[in-house]
Amino acid sequence: MIDYHMHLEKGPFSTEWWEKFYQREVENGIEECGISEHAHRFREARGIYDHLPYTEKWCDSSLEEYVDFVTQLKKDYPVKLGIEMDYLPEKESEIKDFLMRYDVFDYVLGSVHWLQSGFGFDIDPNDPRWSNDLEEIFFDYFDRVKRAIHSGLFDIIAHIDLIKLWGVPLPAHIDDIYMDMGRIISASSAALEINTSGLRRPVKEIYPSPRFLKTISQFDVPITFGSDAHLPEDAGRFIRDACTLAKELGFKTILTFNKRKPAPVLLT
Numbered sequence: 001m002i003d004y005h006m007h008l009e010k011g012p013f014s015t016e017w018w019e020k021f022y023q024r025e026v027e028n029g030i031e032e033c034g035i036s037e038h039a040h041r042f043r044e045a046r047g048i049y050d051h052l053p054y055t056e057k058w059c060d061s062s063l064e065e066y067v068d069f070v071t072q073l074k075k076d077y078p079v080k081l082g083i084e085m086d087y088l089p090e091k092e093s094e095i096k097d098f099l100m101r102y103d104v105f106d107y108v109l110g111s112v113h114w115l116q117s118g119f120g121f122d123i124d125p126n127d128p129r130w131s132n133d134l135e136e137i138f139f140d141y142f143d144r145v146k147r148a149i150h151s152g153l154f155d156i157i158a159h160i161d162l163i164k165l166w167g168v169p170l171p172a173h174i175d176d177i178y179m180d181m182g183r184i185i186s187a188s189s190a191a192l193e194i195n196t197s198g199l200r201r202p203v204k205e206i207y208p209s210p211r212f213l214k215t216i217s218q219f220d221v222p223i224t225f226g227s228d229a230h231l232p233e234d235a236g237r238f239i240r241d242a243c244t245l246a247k248e249l250g251f252k253t254i255l256t257f258n259k260r261k262p263a264p265v266l267l268t
């Protein structure tokens, strides 16, 4: 069992803070962890985020410090160095440059957190933009996910239906979207992340939802797991259940990564 999605950002890069996460991972049966700090934390990624609000207060950590910290941890723990990178269609070339320049990661998670005109939809359920046409919001979101997959920039597509997080009603044609996504991701080299953090959100459901997962299971798609923990208590949480569900639905392959080279492992 793997947990390739967690964030240490609420504490320092210290072994003491990491140990709190790791203990919970072990208790939850996780055999390999991956730390995936948000790219928006790092000064080195500022050029990717300079058109968005929040950037000033976010991009203030040192990437080098992060890389050195995880490299040290690797000597004593089964841990991978990951990064969660936002997909921003207008910044594709900057993202590509960043990933080429800092060729240090074991894997790159690709995430959509931002919609048209800088709408960070997962920040505030009371954002007035949530009263816009929901069909359009969903269309914009999944269009970006599609482009993220097609860009080929990412090893893993994270929380593929994050857009539902506040428990909003789903559009009537959602099953067509699921089918479309299944087809697109299976034709790509990216793995699909099963992310358990939706269980902590108002929607109270994993990403992708069991219904979405069932649709994707018709295609041959490799998977990874992630708790998206930002606090130790959430590290590795519900991964065992997600694993059981994935097996029941017929998923067969987990991808592990080393320096962005995937190694398939049979889901048993």
Ligand SMILES: [Zn+2]
Residues within 6 Å of the ligand: 084, 111, 113, 158, 159
């Ligand atoms: Zn995310």
Ligand SMILES: [Zn+2]
Residues within 6 Å of the ligand: 005, 006, 007, 084, 228
């Ligand atoms: Zn995350």
